Amino acid sequence: MTKPHPDTVTANGRDYCWPDRPLVVICLDGCEPDYITQAVIAGVAPTLARFCEQGSSLNAECAMPSFTNPNNLSIVTGVPPSVHGICGNYFLDPERGEEVMMNEPHYLRCDTLLARFAEAGGAVAVITAKDKLRTLLGKGLQGICFSAERANELTLAGNGITGVLDRVNLPLPSVYSQALSEFVFAAGEVILREHRPDILYLSTTDYIQHKHAPGTAQANAFYAMLDPYLASFEELGAHIAITADHGMNAKTDAAGQAQIIYLQDWFDRHLGSALARVILPITDPYIAHHGSLGSFATVYLPTGTDANAIATELARLTGIESVLTRPKAALELELPADRIGDLVVIAERLQVLGTTASRHDLSGLDAPLRSHGGRSEQIVPLLFSHPLVALDAGKRWRNFDIFDLALNHRRPA
Amino acid sequence: MTKPHPDTVTANGRDYCWPDRPLVVICLDGCEPDYITQAVIAGVAPTLARFCEQGSSLNAECAMPSFTNPNNLSIVTGVPPSVHGICGNYFLDPERGEEVMMNEPHYLRCDTLLARFAEAGGAVAVITAKDKLRTLLGKGLQGICFSAERANELTLAGNGITGVLDRVNLPLPSVYSQALSEFVFAAGEVILREHRPDILYLSTTDYIQHKHAPGTAQANAFYAMLDPYLASFEELGAHIAITADHGMNAKTDAAGQAQIIYLQDWFDRHLGSALARVILPITDPYIAHHGSLGSFATVYLPTGTDANAIATELARLTGIESVLTRPKAALELELPADRIGDLVVIAERLQVLGTTASRHDLSGLDAPLRSHGGRSEQIVPLLFSHPLVALDAGKRWRNFDIFDLALNHRRPA
Numbered sequence: 001m002t003k004p005h006p007d008t009v010t011a012n013g014r015d016y017c018w019p020d021r022p023l024v025v026i027c028l029d030g031c032e033p034d035y036i037t038q039a040v041i042a043g044v045a046p047t048l049a050r051f052c053e054q055g056s057s058l059n060a061e062c063a064m065p066s067f068t069n070p071n072n073l074s075i076v077t078g079v080p081p082s083v084h085g086i087c088g089n090y091f092l093d094p095e096r097g098e099e100v101m102m103n104e105p106h107y108l109r110c111d112t113l114l115a116r117f118a119e120a121g122g123a124v125a126v127i128t129a130k131d132k133l134r135t136l137l138g139k140g141l142q143g144i145c146f147s148a149e150r151a152n153e154l155t156l157a158g159n160g161i162t163g164v165l166d167r168v169n170l171p172l173p174s175v176y177s178q179a180l181s182e183f184v185f186a187a188g189e190v191i192l193r194e195h196r197p198d199i200l201y202l203s204t205t206d207y208i209q210h211k212h213a214p215g216t217a218q219a220n221a222f223y224a225m226l227d228p229y230l231a232s233f234e235e236l237g238a239h240i241a242i243t244a245d246h247g248m249n250a251k252t253d254a255a256g257q258a259q260i261i262y263l264q265d266w267f268d269r270h271l272g273s274a275l276a277r278v279i280l281p282i283t284d285p286y287i288a289h290h291g292s293l294g295s296f297a298t299v300y301l302p303t304g305t306d307a308n309a310i311a312t313e314l315a316r317l318t319g320i321e322s323v324l325t326r327p328k329a330a331l332e333l334e335l336p337a338d339r340i341g342d343l344v345v346i347a348e349r350l351q352v353l354g355t356t357a358s359r360h361d362l363s364g365l366d367a368p369l370r371s372h373g374g375r376s377e378q379i380v381p382l383l384f385s386h387p388l389v390a391l392d393a394g395k396r397w398r399n400f401d402i403f404d405l406a407l408n409h410r411r412p413a
Numbered sequence: 414m415t416k417p418h419p420d421t422v423t424a425n426g427r428d429y430c431w432p433d434r435p436l437v438v439i440c441l442d443g444c445e446p447d448y449i450t451q452a453v454i455a456g457v458a459p460t461l462a463r464f465c466e467q468g469s470s471l472n473a474e475c476a477m478p479s480f481t482n483p484n485n486l487s488i489v490t491g492v493p494p495s496v497h498g499i500c501g502n503y504f505l506d507p508e509r510g511e512e513v514m515m516n517e518p519h520y521l522r523c524d525t526l527l528a529r530f531a532e533a534g535g536a537v538a539v540i541t542a543k544d545k546l547r548t549l550l551g552k553g554l555q556g557i558c559f560s561a562e563r564a565n566e567l568t569l570a571g572n573g574i575t576g577v578l579d580r581v582n583l584p585l586p587s588v589y590s591q592a593l594s595e596f597v598f599a600a601g602e603v604i605l606r607e608h609r610p611d612i613l614y615l616s617t618t619d620y621i622q623h624k625h626a627p628g629t630a631q632a633n634a635f636y637a638m639l640d641p642y643l644a645s646f647e648e649l650g651a652h653i654a655i656t657a658d659h660g661m662n663a664k665t666d667a668a669g670q671a672q673i674i675y676l677q678d679w680f681d682r683h684l685g686s687a688l689a690r691v692i693l694p695i696t697d698p699y700i701a702h703h704g705s706l707g708s709f710a711t712v713y714l715p716t717g718t719d720a721n722a723i724a725t726e727l728a729r730l731t732g733i734e735s736v737l738t739r740p741k742a743a744l745e746l747e748l749p750a751d752r753i754g755d756l757v758v759i760a761e762r763l764q765v766l767g768t769t770a771s772r773h774d775l776s777g778l779d780a781p782l783r784s785h786g787g788r789s790e791q792i793v794p795l796l797f798s799h800p801l802v803a804l805d806a807g808k809r810w811r812n813f814d815i816f817d818l819a820l821n822h823r824r825p826a
Contacts, residue, residue, distance in 0.1 A: 033763065036667035037781050038626055052668035059666045059763060213451055214663075216628040242667075250627075253472045254449035254655075254794035255465035318809040349762070350446065350472060350792050368450050376789070379763050381667035396731040 005121045011113035014078045017407045018122070019198050022238040024188065025402055027072055028226075029129070029181075030206030030372065031244035033059060033381040038215030039223035047230040048223060048383070051240070056388040058405075059379050060397035062246050064333040065296035066377040067282055069102060071245035072133055072203055074400035076112040080334035085109035086136065087335050088281025092300060094338060099279060103132050105139040109336075113403055114201060115140035122198040125160075125191045129180045129205035132284070137201070144191060148183035149175050164190065178222055180205050185229035192236050200238070209248045210290055211367040230385070240385040241406040243399040247377035248370050251293065251352045256368035261319050263297055263345060264355035270310070275302040278355050279341060282373055291362045293354055294373030295321075295347035298329075298340045307342045314343070319351035321375065349376035387411055418534045424526035427491045430820045431535070432611050435651040437601065438815055440488055441639075442481060442542070442594075443619030443785065444657035446472060446794040451628030452636035460643040461636060461796070464653070469801040471818075472792050473810035475659050477746040478709035479790040480695055482515060484658035485546055485616055487813035489525040493747035498522035499549065500748050501694025505713060507751060512692060516545050518552040522749075526816055527614060528553035535611040538573075538604045542593045542618035545697070550614070557604060561596035562588050577603065591621050591635055598642035605649050613651070622661045623703055624780040643798070653798040654819040656812040660790035661783050664706065664765045669781035674732050676710055676758060677768035683723070688715040691768050692754060695786055704775045706765040707786030708734075711742075711754035720755045727756070732764035734788065762789035800824055 008015045028035075039045040040052055051057075063074040063081055065088060073086040081087040086102055093100050118124045118141055125144035128134050138145035146159040152172050154162045165172060168186045173179035181204035188202045212218040233240050252258055267276035282294035301307055311323040322345075329344035330337035347353050352371055354360050362369075380399050388409040397405075421428045441448075452458040453465055464470075476487040476494055478501060486499040494500040499515055506513050531537045531554055538557035541547050551558035559572040565585050567575045578585060581599045586592035594617035601615045625631040646653050665671055680689035695707035714720055724736040735758075742757035743750035760766050765784055767773045775782075793812050801822040810818075 033665065033667040034626060034663040037663065037665055037669045038629065040669065041781070042629075048667075057666045057668035057670065059672060213447060213626065213628040215626040216451065216455075250447040250450065252446065252450055253470045254446040254461075254796045255470035256450045256453065257470065259472060318807055348792070349789060368454065376762060379761070383667045394731055 009113065009116050009120045011116040012077055012079045012083060012110050014404060015408070016113060016403055019407060020410070022192060022196060022198060022200060022236070023406055024192065024200045024202065024233050024238045024240045025075070025406065026240065026242045027075055027203040028242060028244050029068060029204045030209030030246060030248040031381060032209070032214055032247040033379065034214035035209065035219055035223060036381055036383065039220045042215065042220045044220050044224035045227040047227045047234070051230070051383050051385050055386050056384040058382040058397050060243065060382045060399045060401065061378045062244065062380045062399045064335070064375070064378065065281055065294070066246035066372045066374060067294065067296070068245045069133065069136065071399060073108065073136060074398070075243065075402060076114050076137055076201060077110055078113055078400050078403060079110065080400070082330065082334040082336055083110055085336050085339065087339050089132070090279070090281050090283035091339055092277065092279050092341070101132070103135060105135050108136055108139050111140055112137065114143070114199065117199055118142045123195065124199045125195060125197040126201045127184050127187050127191070128203045129184050130175065133203060137203070144195065144197070148173055148180050148187065151183065151187065167194070176207060178208050178225065180207065181222070182225050185226060189229055189232050192233060192238060206248065210370050213250065213370070234385060239406060239410065241402050242381065242383040243402045244380035245399070246372045247380055248372050249349050249376055250368065251295070251350055251371045252368045258293065258362065258369040259319060259351045260293060260354045261317060261347065261351065262354045262357050263299065265357060266314070266317070267299065270313070271302060271305065276300065277341070280353065280355060282371070290369065290371045291360050291365055293352040293360060293369060294371050295352055295376065296373035297345045297353040299343040299345060300341040301343065305342070311343055314345065319348050321346045321348045346374045349374065422526065422529050422533045424529040425490055425492045425496065425523050427817060428821070429526060429816055432820060433823070435605060435609060435611060435613060435649070436819055437605065437613045437615065437646050437651045437653045438488070438819065439653065439655045440485055440616040441655060441657050442617045443622030443659060443661040444794060445622070445627055445660040445790070446792065447627035448622065448632055448636060449794055449796065452633045455628065455633045457633050457637035458640040460640045460647070464643070464796050464798050468799050469797040471795040471810050473656065473795045473812045473814065474791045475657065475793045475812045477748065477788070477791065478694055478707070479659035479785045479787060480707065480709070481658045482546065482549065484812060486521065486549060487811070488656065488815060489527050489550055489614060490523055491526055491813050491816060492523065493813070495743065495747040495749055496523055498749050498752065500752050502545070503692070503694050503696035504752055505690065505692050505754070514545070516548060518548050521549055521552050524553060525550065527556070527612065530612055531555045536608065537612045538608060538610040539614045540597050540600050540604070541616045542597050543588065546616060550616070557608065557610070561586055561593050561600065564596065564600065580607070589620060591638065593618050593620065594635070595638055598639060602642055602645050605646060605651060619661065623783050626663065626783070647798060652819060652823065654815050655794065655796040656815045657793035658812070659785045660793055661785050662762050662789055663781065664708070664763055664784045665781045671706065671775065671782040672732060672764045673706060673767045674730060674760065674764065675767045675770050676712065678770060679727070679730070680712065681769070683726070684715060684718065689713065690754070693766065693768060695784070703782065703784045704773050704778055706767055706773060706782060707784050708760040708765055708789065709786035710758045710766040712756040712758060713754040714756065718755070724756055727758065732761050734759045734761045759787050762787065
């Protein structure tokens, strides 16, 4: 007996057909396309190999900055940060005048399509690796929503479910582990089997991808871990759609030394100490992955500074790919103008941006730095278990087209 | 007994101190910095690990286009293609009106520093993997100059040496093999031991790098093969300096499908059949590596075409990173204006450019396409066995600074 439901659901101006079977959408954190290619070549991911051969595969652009929160929110809203407002993990809140994590749901400026499907009578479940994403993704959602990190603290009121840890045959994972992502898949399997949601959104952590290059034994082991879960989702009758929040590149020289431009130090020398304020939106309480070093920064300039002149000067530095003033950045990168600084700075592919040398603790990095945030990490996979139809050839796909593609371009049954 | 020699040698406006011991400069074809980093992490390259720790390491920009011939010639002349004239493996010769390989020495517009050192009394030896580079690198050179590919055909008049194959304990290698590069190192070891040149230039082939990602078993095996030769060069008293002609990136989606824009097809649709002429400077008789697919193309437009208008239109295509008109390309990319078309087209990191679908034979590709040619493959390693001194911090290093760095910035004995 199926419940009545509308044919389509609308969210943020986009229409989505109702799923004809459970749809599992997976955001594989930091999944540069080559991670999948290499795991398939290595023969450790037969289900992914089957998707590559029998389903559909596209390259797509993620939202800028190529960080976790902006992209997870783009994926579940179908729109860029200029609309949903989440333009970093961390920002300078203009109302409070202080730097804060952008994890609170009130920062999200639109509804999620997940909440809209649930409103329309759909069963929706969301499982994240870290808890920091859970409250944003779950905004307004009547459904199941929890993180692997806090799977031992679930309440019916807060998470729409309890007792997950007992049903998943895995211990509560460490936040710095591949096991955190594995728990997401294992819990997803339990939820899919026992609750059969119309939409299941799974979001992992890039702990492995920050440390290990595509095709290395450790990276392949991550995809080998994932693969049987995908097979299981299929056996349970689901369609599966996979994308990433961002890619990943080495940020080092041949010797494995991180290539860092300390922007706050540069501005302190050029404009005077602590007059400009450099914000790194990658900043996160979990710094062992990347030492808060990414390829994107935004800068608040002291009143009266000529933003264009300083942008031109900064853009000349070796390793800087581009410097955009606020209006240009808002337009070209689809960012909310009121939540970025006077300048947006993007580093080259093998380069990252820091604040001051003294503020970055790199002692937690036990492998040569790999990170993201720039244009060079913008291409991510779109991989579907089932073939898509009626695609517009040559279109610039975005990772936040994934629900549109999976629901509106599936082959008619 | 040392022969008298000048303190410095000048080539193309740059001065080079005379080597105080044999200097081995190695151009590792397609050596994205991460290949070295990953081989060191994997523990298969102890000599490279020692260079990383005790020598000097920098990231540098190669010359554009990021192809083999332009960069090998930049390295041995110390200047960009705008000066030396070699801007591709292949081009439209304006004098002959036909597309030809750019391998003939008369295309080279300046002297090499190798020839200048030899003129000043230095003993110079050059060993390349493929023969196509030999004649260009050996232009005007009184010294040893041969390729692994034709090591069985040496003449004293043509190569300055004979009998190499008898002295190298390896069979004549196949042109499609890692063995072709290994032969370069093995022959280099013989030459260094028996002839003790002041300068030994070794240039490999990217057969492995076109097929295998950094950190994979096969890529690591290449660097493991190289490593004992480096140790041997050091034991023989040489300083070693390593760079690359270009980096390397996957040019595929997650499914390993090559991401190709067929430019000639696009121009044929937009301007009429065969009116524009798309040239791919990666073109090479050895196509099994890459099917002549790279991330750089140049286009000759029919007379009367508005180059700016068509550039703007082309730049909108998904996967195109930039389109420059001839004067802008010549200036910004340091290219010889008379040897490029009306437009220069650069593709994005995971994207390549073709002519027409029918003209590319991809049947030789037995692994997902990896290639180069674009801005995204411009960063290459500069790795020295010995520590450098008096470096200008923040300078934009080029791979063709390698002789300057090795000879003029060595620590005084």
